[in-house]
Amino acid sequence: MQTAHDYDVVVIGAGPAGEGAAMKLSKEGKKVAIVDARGQVGGNCTHVGTIPSKALRQTVFNIMRYQRDVMFQRVGELRNVPLSQVLARAHTIIEQQVAVHSRFYDRNEVDVYYGQAHFVDAQHLSIKTREGGTELLSFASAVLATGSRPYHPEDIDFSHPRVFDSDKILTLDYPVHKLIIYGAGVIGCEYASIFVGLGYKVDLINTQVQLLSYLDDEIADALSYYLRELGVLIRHQEQYERVETFDDCVVLHLKSGKKIKADAILWCNGRTGNTDNLALEAVGLQANSRGQITVDQQYKTAIPHIFAAGDVIGWPSLASAAYDQGRCAAAHILGVADTPRVEDVPTGIYTIPEISSLGKTEKQLTEERVPYEVGQAFFRHLARAQITGETVGMLKILFHRETLAILGIHCFGNNAAEIVHIGQAIMQQKNGGNTLRYFANTTFNYPTMAEAYRVAALNGLNRLF
Numbered sequence: 001m002q003t004a005h006d007y008d009v010v011v012i013g014a015g016p017a018g019e020g021a022a023m024k025l026s027k028e029g030k031k032v033a034i035v036d037a038r039g040q041v042g043g044n045c046t047h048v049g050t051i052p053s054k055a056l057r058q059t060v061f062n063i064m065r066y067q068r069d070v071m072f073q074r075v076g077e078l079r080n081v082p083l084s085q086v087l088a089r090a091h092t093i094i095e096q097q098v099a100v101h102s103r104f105y106d107r108n109e110v111d112v113y114y115g116q117a118h119f120v121d122a123q124h125l126s127i128k129t130r131e132g133g134t135e136l137l138s139f140a141s142a143v144l145a146t147g148s149r150p151y152h153p154e155d156i157d158f159s160h161p162r163v164f165d166s167d168k169i170l171t172l173d174y175p176v177h178k179l180i181i182y183g184a185g186v187i188g189c190e191y192a193s194i195f196v197g198l199g200y201k202v203d204l205i206n207t208q209v210q211l212l213s214y215l216d217d218e219i220a221d222a223l224s225y226y227l228r229e230l231g232v233l234i235r236h237q238e239q240y241e242r243v244e245t246f247d248d249c250v251v252l253h254l255k256s257g258k259k260i261k262a263d264a265i266l267w268c269n270g271r272t273g274n275t276d277n278l279a280l281e282a283v284g285l286q287a288n289s290r291g292q293i294t295v296d297q298q299y300k301t302a303i304p305h306i307f308a309a310g311d312v313i314g315w316p317s318l319a320s321a322a323y324d325q326g327r328c329a330a331a332h333i334l335g336v337a338d339t340p341r342v343e344d345v346p347t348g349i350y351t352i353p354e355i356s357s358l359g360k361t362e363k364q365l366t367e368e369r370v371p372y373e374v375g376q377a378f379f380r381h382l383a384r385a386q387i388t389g390e391t392v393g394m395l396k397i398l399f400h401r402e403t404l405a406i407l408g409i410h411c412f413g414n415n416a417a418e419i420v421h422i423g424q425a426i427m428q429q430k431n432g433g434n435t436l437r438y439f440a441n442t443t444f445n446y447p448t449m450a451e452a453y454r455v456a457a458l459n460g461l462n463r464l465f
């Protein structure tokens, strides 16, 4: 047998979950290797997921902002900008991110291997390197952080040049006037904002009754309203029957009998955990029907020295949580028993307008019969929003009408994903620190968006009797 390189821990997948685990373990003195099939670190997060989509979204947001501004009317010519041109900026950011994260591994003396990894047995991993060779690594513990990829129903031909998923869309290199987006989860809604902002006609097909039903109803309604305002045609409760492809167009046939024709279709319905080529059977592990691995409170799989974190374990499938899950798994490998599991993860949805929330929704509190009250601040009343011109949006604080404890924070509008963290910091304070009074009794900079918390708190307190 080939000589193995020996490691305390081998991490498979160099996305956020893998990096979180590798950094924590190496800083605590473990000999760590990380493996990634891609040939660059950063994971799907950096190369095809969070980073390119957010960079694209920012460019589109900037274009839309200039188009609104009378001083920049000529920028109106920017409608129907080729995606390749808009993506140029995203590629620069990807390169910067790869450089930053590569240095982390260098400085922390984590050995990085590039190639597809699979288990040989419960102590050995084989890597098919990108140069065609093989490497054998032995490990005392392993962390699976192999992430996820778009789910491909068998009857859809993703090799057709007019059929895209969220990875392939980043290679779109021909003009598109009308795009069908099938699946109105976070990815579908974010890409609907991006493409409508670029001047494409967008039909968004939702298989559910409303958009992002886990959001507070008022926020989900606002998203539907503003996507429609931008020009997105939303169809709820529709299921595909088949996708017909032609050289110059696609036709989506829905079970309801409707037919929709467009230049291309972007399939955004479902993701699958990357477990199929890990040879999990060699260690006695099994993934579920969505390719995901089950873990316990410590991110430990059914095999006690093998851990898993990030998209490969399913919910919440966020880069934000993945990094912390990786660190948490590492802490348990190191034997730090009291490390809490990653819970209470905020949502940060980069549609236009942006959405962010944390804690309970009004529907949940009503069902649980919690006596809550609402405090609202509309962005259009805030000086900072008027100055920036970003007046669409609202901050809503849900609080207990007797204890004044903060129960939920729901925000939409520009920078919602940042604004929510002010409330999060207070909401997490136990021992009496978590009350609405903090916002009423604290002086905020002026003019800022943070002022929304004072406005919402006073609005809520005024409702009490």
Ligand SMILES: Cc1cc2nc3c(=O)[nH]c(=O)nc-3n(C[C@H](O)[C@H](O)[C@H](O)COP(=O)(O)OP(=O)(O)OC[C@H]3O[C@@H](n4cnc5c(N)ncnc54)[C@H](O)[C@@H]3O)c2cc1C
Residues within 6 Å of the ligand: 012, 013, 014, 015, 016, 017, 018, 035, 036, 037, 038, 042, 043, 044, 045, 046, 048, 049, 050, 051, 053, 054, 115, 116, 117, 118, 145, 146, 147, 148, 166, 187, 274, 277, 278, 309, 310, 311, 312, 317, 318, 319, 320, 321, 322, 348, 350
């Ligand atoms: C379009 C889009 C937008 C998103 N936007 C956001 C957002 O705004 N905010 C947010 O928090 N999250 C967002 N997400 C989710 C986020 O990208 C994922 O939650 C995150 O990437 C998960 O990180 P991870 O470390 O689990 O795995 P990944 O980032 O998926 O990385 C896994 C790595 O493992 C490697 N790998 C897989 N199998 C093997 C193998 N057998 N051998 C070696 N290497 C292997 C892969 O090559 C990959 O590089 C978005 C996702 C998508 C698709």
Ligand SMILES: NC(=O)c1ccc[n+]([C@@H]2O[C@H](COP(=O)([O-])OP(=O)(O)OC[C@H]3O[C@@H](n4cnc5c(N)ncnc54)[C@H](O)[C@@H]3O)[C@@H](O)[C@H]2O)c1
Residues within 6 Å of the ligand: 151, 183, 184, 185, 186, 187, 188, 190, 207, 268, 269, 270, 271, 272, 289, 290, 316, 317, 318, 347, 348, 349, 350
């Ligand atoms: N800003 C953000 O935080 C952000 C942005 C984009 C994506 N994401 C993450 O990416 C993930 C995917 O995004 P999404 O919201 O579009 O939802 P999704 O693609 O996971 O779900 C869409 C629909 O497909 C179904 N589905 C999921 N996986 C399936 C599978 N393997 N087989 C069959 N059906 C399946 C789901 O039940 C749902 O009805 C989410 O978990 C989300 O958290 C986050």
